[in-house]
Amino acid sequence: MEGIAKKFSSLLEDAALEIRADGKAGSGVVLVMQSLASMAIADKSLHVQEWPFFSSARRGAPIRGYLRISRRPLEQSSPITEPQISVMMDEGVARAVDFAVGVPPDGIYVLNTTLSPEEAAKKYKLTGRVYTIDGNALGEHYLKKPLGNISVLALLTAIIPLFKPEEAMQKFVGVLKKRRLPDAVIDANMNLFEASLGKSAFADVACAGTDDHSLAGFAGYGELMPGAQSRLRLSRTNLTSAYARTGFRLHFEDPNNLCNGCGHCITNCPENIIQFIPDPTNGVRVTGAEIASYCKLCRECIEVCPKELFSEAPLQESM
Amino acid sequence: MAKIIDIIQRESCFQPGSTLCAGCMESIAFQNIGKITDNGKKTIFGLGTFCGEVSTLQFPNPVAWGRGESTPEDWTKSFGILHHVFESAPTITEAIRDTVDVLSSVGAIKSDIQTISMSGDGGALAIGLRSLLHTINRQARIVSFVLVNEVFANTGFQYSPSASLGSDTSTTPATELHPGNMQPPLDYLGLAVNAGAGLVAQVSPAFPKYFLKVVETALECKGTAVIFIPSPCITGWKFADGETVELARLSCETGFFPCFLKKKGQPAEIKFVERDAAKRPPVEHFMGPQQRFQHLVRKNKETGQFEVRPGKEAVVEEIRTWIQTKLDALYRMA
Ligand SMILES: Cc1ncc(C[n+]2csc(CCOP(=O)(O)OP(=O)(O)O)c2C)c(N)n1
Ligand code: SF4
Ligand code: SF4
Ligand code: SF4
Numbered sequence: 345m346e347g348i349a350k351k352f353s354s355l356l357e358d359a360a361l362e363i364r365a366d367g368k369a370g371s372g373v374v375l376v377m378q379s380l381a382s383m384a385i386a387d388k389s390l391h392v393q394e395w396p397f398f399s400s401a402r403r404g405a406p407i408r409g410y411l412r413i414s415r416r417p418l419e420q421s422s423p424i425t426e427p428q429i430s431v432m433m434d435e436g437v438a439r440a441v442d443f444a445v446g447v448p449p450d451g452i453y454v455l456n457t458t459l460s461p462e463e464a465a466k467k468y469k470l471t472g473r474v475y476t477i478d479g480n481a482l483g484e485h486y487l488k489k490p491l492g493n494i495s496v497l498a499l500l501t502a503i504i505p506l507f508k509p510e511e512a513m514q515k516f517v518g519v520l521k522k523r524r525l526p527d528a529v530i531d532a533n534m535n536l537f538e539a540s541l542g543k544s545a546f547a548d549v550a551c552a553g554t555d556d557h558s559l560a561g562f563a564g565y566g567e568l569m570p571g572a573q574s575r576l577r578l579s580r581t582n583l584t585s586a587y588a589r590t591g592f593r594l595h596f597e598d599p600n601n602l603c604n605g606c607g608h609c610i611t612n613c614p615e616n617i618i619q620f621i622p623d624p625t626n627g628v629r630v631t632g633a634e635i636a637s638y639c640k641l642c643r644e645c646i647e648v649c650p651k652e653l654f655s656e657a658p659l660q661e662s663m
Numbered sequence: 664m665a666k667i668i669d670i671i672q673r674e675s676c677f678q679p680g681s682t683l684c685a686g687c688m689e690s691i692a693f694q695n696i697g698k699i700t701d702n703g704k705k706t707i708f709g710l711g712t713f714c715g716e717v718s719t720l721q722f723p724n725p726v727a728w729g730r731g732e733s734t735p736e737d738w739t740k741s742f743g744i745l746h747h748v749f750e751s752a753p754t755i756t757e758a759i760r761d762t763v764d765v766l767s768s769v770g771a772i773k774s775d776i777q778t779i780s781m782s783g784d785g786g787a788l789a790i791g792l793r794s795l796l797h798t799i800n801r802q803a804r805i806v807s808f809v810l811v812n813e814v815f816a817n818t819g820f821q822y823s824p825s826a827s828l829g830s831d832t833s834t835t836p837a838t839e840l841h842p843g844n845m846q847p848p849l850d851y852l853g854l855a856v857n858a859g860a861g862l863v864a865q866v867s868p869a870f871p872k873y874f875l876k877v878v879e880t881a882l883e884c885k886g887t888a889v890i891f892i893p894s895p896c897i898t899g900w901k902f903a904d905g906e907t908v909e910l911a912r913l914s915c916e917t918g919f920f921p922c923f924l925k926k927k928g929q930p931a932e933i934k935f936v937e938r939d940a941a942k943r944p945p946v947e948h949f950m951g952p953q954q955r956f957q958h959l960v961r962k963n964k965e966t967g968q969f970e971v972r973p974g975k976e977a978v979v980e981e982i983r984t985w986i987q988t989k990l991d992a993l994y995r996m997a
Contacts, residue, residue: 402684402718403898582680582726589904610671611871612908614690615679616697620672627668638679642686642897643905 348452348473349505355428356390360414361504362424366443367433368590369405372493375519376433377409379497383507383515384413390506391418404587404640406440413506425559428452431500433493436590440583444470444557449550454499456480456492461547471552475499477544486536487529494533495540502541513537584615588641588659595657596632602651603630609645609654618645664879665702667872673698674731676706676742681727682718686907688868688894689715689810693727695868696779696808699878701730706742706777707763709756711791712749713783714817714896715810720746750791753887756780757803777882780807784891785815785823788851792824795889799858802886806878809851809889811920812896820899824849827919828982830955832899837958842978847985851891853992856925861886865923867893869911873934877924886927893920901954910952917949918986923993931996938994946982947971 355361363380367373374396381394393412410424425446431454432443444453451472455464458481461474477499479492487494501512516537520530585593605626610618617638623629630653633639646654675697683690693715700706710716719727730738747755759778766772787795787809795807814832815821822832826844831837835844855863861884866877881888895902895910902910914920915935925931937943950956951969959975959982962968971979 402682402687402714404685405682582682582724584680584682587685605668607668607671607871611667611695611868612691614683614685614687614694614907615681616675616677616694617679622672628672634679640685641904642907644686644691644908647905648908 348503351450352428352505356413356415356506358416360412360416360418360420361429362427363411363413363429363431363500364424364427364443365409365411365431365433366437366441367407367409367431367493368437368587369407370403371434371437372491373407373409373431373433376431376493376497376500377411379516379519380411380500380504380507382519383501383512386515387506389415391416393418393421397423404589405584406437406586408441429454429500429503431496432456433496434590436586436588438468440586442557444468444552446559447472447557449552452503454496454503456496461545462549465547465549465551469552469556471550473546473548475503475544475546477540479540482536482540482543486532486539494536495543498537498540499544502544509541584638584640585636588639589656591659592641592656593659594633594635594639594641594645595655596630596635596653597655598630598651598653601629603653604651605629606650608648608650612644612648614642614644615640664876665699667875670698670875673701676701676728676730676738677719678727678729678731682721683714683727684896684898686897686904687714688812688892688896688907688911689713691868691907692808692810692892692894693719695871695874696878699875700777700779700882701741702882704775704777705740706779707756707759708742708744709752709759709778709780709805710744710746711752711780711782711786712746712817713781713786713810714812715781715783716746717817720744749786750782751794752780752782752786752791753798753803753805753807754794756805756807757798757801760803760805778805780805782807782809783816783823784809784811784813784825785821788824788849789815792854796854796858799855799860799887799889802859802861804885804887806881806884806888806890809891810894811851811891812894812899813848814896814899816896816899820896822846825851828985829950829959829978831958832955842958842975843955850989850992852923855889856996859886859927860889861927862888862890863923863925864889865891865893865920867911867915867920867922869908870915870922870935873922880924880926884926891920899955902952906952910949913944913949917944917946918990919946919949921990921993925996931993933990933993933997936990938990940983940987945969946979946986 365373384392396409429452430447449471453474455476456479461476465474477495479495480490482495483491501507501509605628617634619632620628620630675694677693677697763776813826821834825848831843837843864877868874893914895907915922921936922934947960947969950960963970
């Protein structure tokens, strides 16, 4: 901790402490970053920038939050590309974005995961200091919801030497009160915050290869009309399966050929990804869905299929 | 008239990859419209700004538009998209129609092109009502889809003039003293009929066969066809995953969004909903699963049934009266 404190204080004096957080819309990234920002601006000598970045994406979509803190006036306004602290709020998001991109070799990772720091470092190929906390389990216990953000916030206030966890907790109450939450919910959040301090684990690791997580250079916009901001992608390049409830996926099974070709799943799948083959008697026979790439696990097909051929199953990821 | 089993096997121009919420009804409507319109003619869609536009077109990336593996050079032969400002989808589509008609009359276009406008209920019934009504009044030969989710979803679930009585929106929050929105919703079906639309319909993809019939009839219509699609909004109405289609069905059966079809000069057709309140499922069945009505309806812990919260009977009675008045007015057109 000593080393970190020293490094952070020189960063704050000479440059800026930069934090980046990745999560899904709804996983509490914005609340964590806003809370940290409101704690930091209470210190009059600090300059703070905080903003979430999300496009027109909706519930379940990956979102990113940025926070810059410095004792010098902040003149940059660009996104943070090389954060000293990278926060991963939801393991589901790691399927869609690389939360480690651009983090320097002595960077810090704060991960909401059931894995140990060593396991996480191996899985995500990380080098630096890795903190892990099982925020979802703590959230489930105190809030009855698998929400890891409060635990991550508590852990961050403990790591960043600018904050004292007890004071931070009081500031956090203020943030929650502003959101007009009922007192009972605020109390539950406080208990969760307190319980989370000391529930984390950390390790210094070196698992990243030289080519892992490197920043992609700017390759230009290609042949594009004026004003276009990114390369023209064809449809079907936006892999939306990362929206699915973290840790679960759709399962289709029809060993006894029960599918009667009613077509309910085909007309009612919002993503239009039900796969079928023509069938001489029933018209069509459903064979599955494009689960790996696009299924958002909205559960419509599960609800509408009269033969109950669709279900939800745990997602087995290859380590 | 095409058979539904053939329609569902078509390749829709609405592809996976949108950033709409999981389970969004706008998405379900789009993929079905994309299949029905793929009938050999080219289609041009004029889109206003709403969830269904910002989450499917991220300039310059048509993330959710295309046709299978075909390249933009190929798919633009079968459909095109014009995105314009929030409130003007019907009028810009009318402009596309006029352009097509002029080009056809000089022989520059050989086959007919279908022109379709799409907007949200905020875009069509609040800021854009002017655009919609004047397009209808000019009898422009377009099909205008309005996705009615009762709120301005894209900007944060603010009240829209179609918001149901008693609904909690971010600008008409339900409090101890105030039961959410108490402004009776705009009679948009009546307005469109009286403005002289060639066809006015309200239909949900939850009734796939009827949806297909209505959309195909609208594509044949010589005047302006306006189709309102009730669109349960999972994030704004706040209900559980997987209930979108079920709620769309209930929204019709309980009378909130009766299925309706009226061609100009002909009696209206009202479907899947009883005029007699005693024969309809109670409104609580539709309201109960949605958090935006939770200040009015709750689940009885013992029976598991939805029931009106004590003290809120008067508000719910007002909702029932509003629904009955609306249904009676529609039945008078039948
Ligand atoms: C002239 C103008 N005013 C405001 C906006 C901002 N705006 C974009 S979408 C939207 C709400 C759309 O609501 P609705 O039409 O109901 O569609 P939904 O998002 O609910 O599907 C607003 C207010 C705008 N784009 N243009
Ligand atoms: S859960 Fe079913 S209906 Fe929903 S996106 Fe996946 S395949 Fe489609
Ligand atoms: S809903 Fe079920 S039975 Fe009907 S077509 Fe789909 S898989 Fe087959
Ligand atoms: S906010 Fe509502 S209308 Fe918008 S994408 Fe989500 S469910 Fe659909």
